[in-house]
Amino acid sequence: MSKKPNSAASIIACAPAKINLGLQVLRKRADGYHNLVSLMVPVSLCDELRFELNPRKLELHCPNSDLPTNEENLVYRAAKLVFKESGRDGGVRIELSKNIPVGAGLGGGSSDAAATLLAVNQLLGSPMNHEDLHHLAAKLGADVPFFLLRRWAVAEGIGDLLSPMENVPILWTVLLYPNFQVSTRWAYENLTLTSRANGTKFNFLGDTYAGELAASHRKTMNRRGLALEDLLPLLVNDFEPLVFGHYPQLHDLKNSLLAAGAKAVPMTGSGPTLVGLFPSEEEARRAYYLLRREENVTVFVAHTLDTATPPGSRAQRA
Numbered sequence: 001m002s003k004k005p006n007s008a009a010s011i012i013a014c015a016p017a018k019i020n021l022g023l024q025v026l027r028k029r030a031d032g033y034h035n036l037v038s039l040m041v042p043v044s045l046c047d048e049l050r051f052e053l054n055p056r057k058l059e060l061h062c063p064n065s066d067l068p069t070n071e072e073n074l075v076y077r078a079a080k081l082v083f084k085e086s087g088r089d090g091g092v093r094i095e096l097s098k099n100i101p102v103g104a105g106l107g108g109g110s111s112d113a114a115a116t117l118l119a120v121n122q123l124l125g126s127p128m129n130h131e132d133l134h135h136l137a138a139k140l141g142a143d144v145p146f147f148l149l150r151r152w153a154v155a156e157g158i159g160d161l162l163s164p165m166e167n168v169p170i171l172w173t174v175l176l177y178p179n180f181q182v183s184t185r186w187a188y189e190n191l192t193l194t195s196r197a198n199g200t201k202f203n204f205l206g207d208t209y210a211g212e213l214a215a216s217h218r219k220t221m222n223r224r225g226l227a228l229e230d231l232l233p234l235l236v237n238d239f240e241p242l243v244f245g246h247y248p249q250l251h252d253l254k255n256s257l258l259a260a261g262a263k264a265v266p267m268t269g270s271g272p273t274l275v276g277l278f279p280s281e282e283e284a285r286r287a288y289y290l291l292r293r294e295e296n297v298t299v300f301v302a303h304t305l306d307t308a309t310p311p312g313s314r315a316q317r318a
Helices: 074-086 108-123 132-138 146-149 184-190 206-221 228-234 242-248 247-258 281-291
Strands: 012-029 034-054 059-061 092-095 151-156 161-164 172-177 274-278 298-303
Touching: 012 108, 012 146, 012 172, 012 206, 034 108, 034 172, 034 206, 059 074, 074 092, 074 151, 074 161, 092 108, 092 184, 108 132, 108 146, 132 146, 146 151, 146 161, 151 206, 172 247, 172 281, 184 242, 206 228, 242 247, 247 281, 247 298, 274 281, 281 298
Parallel strands: 059 092
Antiparallel strands: 012 034, 034 092, 034 151, 034 298, 151 161, 172 274, 172 298
């Protein structure tokens, strides 16, 4: 989670982005949330957070950013939760340096919150165990538990039921963010729950279909010598027709990634970031230098992370 602390009372942490290699929404629940199945993968594009114990109060600073620095920010709420639930007094000074675009479907806010849970707990001498932190993460948001895990995982439920995957490949990606945000709430409110091109409704199929779909994902991921080509059948994102229909420029950007050599270009989360998947680092970097000439886009080249990948890895951006 963190680099070597600068001192006994400070930590520098990297909070990685995530991509969804496929996202299928199964049904709306009674509580208003949606059950889904997705393959969630951390990547080397990271925010950086600096933590230092502060005996007086909790402070959050977000230089060069319009982000709130109070209860409206998940980082602030995460730090406050650790102090409250551990029964500790005092505070912490946090500086958040954003590299992950806000509202891009890359999970930056959730990752920052998870990094905060881990770092503040560590600064306080680890009064909370992993189960305690997972409980706090679930309170903060559906994606936050994944970022505590920080490994490839098949996600079920609202994204909080995670099956970690072993022996995963390192994939090279070009992340293309079109410099506008898509509201996750808007996306879910406007999503039509259909399973196939014929329009068959699947929201009545419930947990049986969900279990079969998740089992199929796990079976794919458990193959030996897993390669990029093996993942292609999983790259179905139910939000793509909606988001592409509302933002037709995404069709052109997807075609640009394919023309630059991407083997597949799924959209991550509820969008709008597109993920170009490349067979090698060399091909991904070549595409990155070509695509950064595009207007009104931000482009990153990044690789997927596994448990053996150093957390300090960095993505390159245009």
